[in-house]
Amino acid sequence: MNATIAMITLRGLFGRRRFLLLFVLPVLLVALTAFAASSDVPAIEWSGTLLDALGLGAVVPLMALLVGIGVLGNEIDDGTIAHILAKPLARGEIIQAKLLVAVGASALVVVPAMFLVGELAEGPSLAFGLAVGSLLAVIVYSAIFVAISIVSSRPMIIALGYVVLWEGFLGNFVGGTRMLSVRHYALSLADSVSGSDLLTKQVSLPVSLVLAGVITVGATLLAVDRLRSYQLAGETG
Amino acid sequence: MTLIETTALTKRYPAGVVALSDLTLAVQPGIVALVGANGAGKSTFIKIILGLLPATSGTVRVLGLDPAAEPDRVRSRVGYMPEHDCLPPEQSAAELVTHLARISGLPRTAARERASETLRHVGLYEERYRQIGGYSTGMKQRVKLAQAMVHDPDLLLLDEPTNGLDPAGRDAMLDLIHRIGTEFGISIVVCSHLLGEIERICTSLIAIDGGKLLRADTVAAMTTDRDVLLVEVDEGADTLVAALAERGVAARRDGHTVLVPAGADESTYDVILDAVVAAGLPLHRLDRQRRRLSELFTNNQAPEIKGSVLHV
């Protein structure tokens, strides 16, 4: 991996105080779960809302989105990407570094939170299941959001629309879209690993893993190709 | 009336950076250039004039008013054109300038009339009803200028007014500023890095360096003639030098120019012409060399002026 690009990307991500905002949602999720677990209400009553809808459905994709677009989209938006592109580097090398940083940073924020949520809700096996599931989600999402960063000139809107509408909304109503929903791959893996009653997978594990792999590789290759053909805006005035 | 008057003006930022140090000057009405290195304190100076920043010590008077005590009165008589883009793209120029005229205190009707007149004076006609987003750089600069003078200020602060303009746009903008300063009777302080522009339109110049006054004088005084004549011939420069030497004039070559000491009286002109005629050379240029404003920045031993009052 190109350490220099990784260093610049990391500093861009964590160098500003803004990154603390990344922890707000995961902390909130854990706090809410802790509160719910301390009450007398049985976990099965709130696990759907907190673990699935809020956790896998909102916190995980939103954090991956903020980080994924943070590692590349922001650099493209403010024009600093030109400094990195005007170097004799294979474009794959750049994407690889960016992607690894994105996965690492998102996982750092999300996986421990999901682990805690599982631990509080049920115990170690669910904790482990949710941690593994969310890690899978983070990997696939990062590839998708890095690709969106370069394909679209308004990545934030597109990505938010995708998370809210496709992952959050459609999957609940239109069964067919579950097959192409990262959230359901994560749910499937978490359910299979933990065997917990609190989770119900709707896509089989092999299908999930294969599709997750295909999407990750596809998005990455797309990002590399688009970066190779990156164009600077022309005349300004 | 003195336009801007400061005594021992000092601005120290909390971090310990001294932006202005013991600045004493008195600026008379006219078109005044404010030059200096980046970070030399020009933007701090402008903010203090507009009453947006308090001075650490010293006094400042703008049009006879203290901007720290009466910022509103100062601001209603001063117009400011910022350096950077500052125009909302989705409004028309007419609407924006009218709105800003009202913010400057003009009643509704007067604001509308003056906005339309001012836009005409800066050279925007039917385009003024179009959205600013579709304007060229030159048109945007004109709108920025129009909003700065819509309330008929007595003093205009223009920060890099020719920024981003192409040569034709620069020409037009400089002519406009010159007209505002002379025909319209509004005093102007122009911040610019382009000394050529300043030589062209300004009557006087204030140079600040490191928060201190470097030089304040009229432009005419800084661009006086030197005692050197520039002579250019299309060919045979060396022949000319030799011919001049024969006539007892010690000329020397500098690139394709021949430099001749001007001498005490004007007879040197005749000697040069005789030499050119005798050698049968094509004379291309005969001119007195002048001091350039850029020499202000090439001489590194900048004289430090402290506490003394300089009338510009």
Added chain:
Amino acid sequence: MSVDVSGVTRWYGNVVAVNDVTMTLPPGVTGLLGPNGAGKTTLLHMIAGFLPPSRGTITAAGQRTWRNPDLYKVLGLVTEKEAVHGFLTGEQFVVASARLHRLPEPERAAARALDLVELADPRKRKLSTYSKGMRQRARLAAALVHDPQVLLLDEPFNGLDPRQRMQMMTLLHDLGNRGRTVLFSSHILEEVEQVSGTVQVMVAGRLAASGDYRTIRRLMTNRPHVFAIDSSDNRRLAAVLIGDPSVRGVSLGEDGLEVSASDFGTFTRVLPGIVRREGLRLRRLRPADESLESVFSYLVGAK
């Protein structure tokens, strides 16, 4: 030749930004001029490999430029947009550039580049605290760190103060003298004149003229040459000059004569003789439309 642009056209939809441009840039400094919207930035970006030509070919230092990252081993680019990674210090920024170029001694290369642009002192400060001119020079240092054969700069004087402008001019001049190919765009013609007399002038997407601007001026044979003249008796001199066949017109103004001469060579040869014959004293003879400024406005005006 270091940069070869051959029959290059670039369009965006129906808008043609660059129209059938062919130019070769030898080592040395060349100014790229043109009104706003003439296609200068588009051309620079195509040469820099950040935009594919719609038609035609471009090579820089013998390499094709589009989709070819290896190009940047020999090419440096300073864009007009002043964005930098504000969280890095000047030194970190340039060292990172050196590392991305895989230079053997990145720290030393960076120190050299920072010295060159006179940023050695503030190198430990974050770029976000730099002034516009300092950022401009930091970006130049990053583009120079690998000592490229070809250097492209879009409006490099933007935001620089008078002293920094002079430094930048000297720097570009030196690079040209050391055999580098430097192409820079600028609107400030006096500066272009001082850095290099060699220009490429674009007008509405077309290449209007190339070469030394003085030579270009002489090629405009349909334009009379205008001179400003002051003498001991302007009215008499005017009367005599109007009788000379090389003079097209004379106007008498407050500060002297304005003479348009149809034939440059003839007029400059006959004038000294006429003045002396009439017993007059010539105080000033100044070509009024020989500057890059006038050459440029003629080219733009001609369309």
Added chain:
Amino acid sequence: MSEQTSVIHDIGYQRYSGPRLGRGYAVRSLYEHSLRTAFGVGRGMKSKIFPWGVVGVASLITVIIAAVSSTAGQRVISYVNLVDQMSVLIIIFLAVAAPELISRDLRAKVLPLYFARPVGRFDYVGAKFAALVASTWMAVGLPLVIVFAAVAFDADTVGDAWKEFTLLLGGLAYVLVLVLINAAVAMLVAACTGRRAFAAGGIVGVYLVTLPVSVVLSEIGTGAAQNLSGLPSPTMTGAGLRYWVTGDGPIDIGGFGWLYLLVSLVLVAGSIAVTHARYRRVDS
């Protein structure tokens, strides 16, 4: 024929000698301009779609309710309950208006143009906040007035109509409370970014994140925890104030009315203060 006199009129630059109104007038002008901007008045069609769309949707809903009420001879829903139903419309209108009023100025960097004139930073923030509150209040209050018009028209006595009017005032006051609290938050979010899309997303995001927190807390918690469950959400804080005054509403806050009031005041004052502080860094 009368004698023709020829004149060349002076259309050169004229100095202005009319009145220069002070800072109060300047702030009022900024407020008026912002109010117009919120509804897209004086701008292109595109700027009008969203605000008027919200007004249209709100009116449509209430016209249906009004029609049903007037045929049924009685109101099917009280004003205050109607307001609770429309709280999401408040958020949507704010998400449209706040970025338009605040983020847009940041993006275009127009603030130096204001601050070089007789308006200060506090004036600017105050005028923008007032315009944001007023526009949202009008947009969401209008439907209540429609219902009132329909019902009062049918009222048998002047006394009934008057009673209806006091109920309307109560509803409008409740709208104002909800708008004040949410507008303060919306302004703060909008002042954080120059991008309108981010600001709009942030405003909706705060609502979408804080509301479920309140809901989960109130569903799971008991006693004081339940009473206090409204505080994490600005909207539920407003609903708590309603309960404090009327003893009814979507949330039971027990005896914590004073705390809800305090939190509301801190929220509004705090948002204005932080927004003001943020503008200190805006370069002029």
